Amino acid sequence: MTHQPTETPQFYLTAPAPCPYLAGRSERKVFTHLVGERAGALNDLLTQGGFRRSQNIAYRPACEGCRACVSIRCIVDAFTPTRSMARVMRRNRDLIGAGVTASPSSDQYNLFRRYLDSRHAEGGMSDMSVLDYAMMVGESYVDTEVVEYRFRGPDTAITGHGEGPLIATALTDVLADGLSMVYSFYDPDYSDRSLGTYMILDHIGRARKMGLPYVYLGYWVEGSPKMDYKRRFRPQEHLMARGWLRVD
Template sequence: MNTQSAPSPQFYLTAPAACPYLPNETERKVFTHLVGPRASDMNDLLTQGGFRRSQNIAYRPACEACRACVSVRILAHEFSPARSMRRIQALNSDIVGTETAARPSAEQFALFRAYLDDRHQKGGMSDMSSLDYAVMIEDTHVNTRVIEYRVRTEGSGIGGTRGELVACALTDLMGDGLSMVYSFFNPKLDRRSLGTFMILDHIRRAHTMGLPHVYLGYWVKGSRKMDYKTRFQPQEHLMATGWERYTPERTPPLDT
């Protein structure tokens, strides 16, 4: 593959495929390659324009008759957790998140497979191998990190025994925020609500770093598995006229 950066990105359109979120709908995506020394700057610009990153590809929906996919970003500086979120933070007070380089490990992959096998048996990633996982983590030309979440144990730290790995997040560090590219967790620990906990931790990290936003990807109204994203208020949605503050119609369940 040619990894030389071009003066300006070239965009391509995928063929129609079944929509993974809404029944009886098809989807198309517009995409470009994120490579070369300008990849991070381009990733920032495209993410702010509603694109998402997957490996060295930036993409966004380009469906002809549907605009259901809406980009979501949390306003980290204004965020205040609801009572239920504070309970989740307290429940996971024994978990430590450690930022590492974007390198895969066998321990991460085992957790990733357990998550897919429990939550996404029929998803597009269901047959990913350890090599596929390694490519997902390492194939990046932007400022990417893996945040590992482990249960704190006696003796953890330098020279001590590392605690159990219970969750991971693949995260891009951008000029205006953190973009949660992909996250996964131990599906047997439902009581901990680890998906919600990781988002809360990213909001905290963004605020501490002086970054205004946490990008959550797409929200699709009517898709129950995406409803949790609108719990994190205040947030903005990317509309035809730009980013607009969103007012939720109801309080969706904390099922992440």
């Protein structure tokens, strides 16, 4: 009898559920667990193959007859911000992001809760408790960090950290070939600052300083208005049937 190694990943398929992006369609996902000493290497490999991480699960769409979800990544060295992106950077130059250990805090959860209630009250994450949030941030076997954005203070040049209330947060995986933005959220009172765009621009700058070629932005879904923003960060690569294809 042939025995499978205990660290060989096992993949599973979910039952059909309503698609959160395209009305009238259903979705299925294939997923596996990211646990053990090889979780980081597996996360790298699967992310490069179009998977996304949620807690200790790596998943990707496996919908019958639909390939609308396209995994995309920004090409860091070739990226040049548009005029509107440059304005976003100037508008937020009084903020600074500090990478900290991926550990949940009450400040993070309070901001997360306000963001969901304001922007995604009917979404799939709307009923997440503080324990759910703690598991999302703190229970990870891969190299991940939290980037906390606050206003610059008089000691920022020394400490590298901001001061005052938490304005925005990004949960980010550090991969061998890039940064993968797992989830980000911000204070809805500052929605005029385009903080979602700002955090992506900041991560592109972070990846450039780290010598990493890509920032993974998750899935772009043609026909879904809430996904259109991801197409703005060009040049980028789309994962197609024959591999990653550059889109300028």
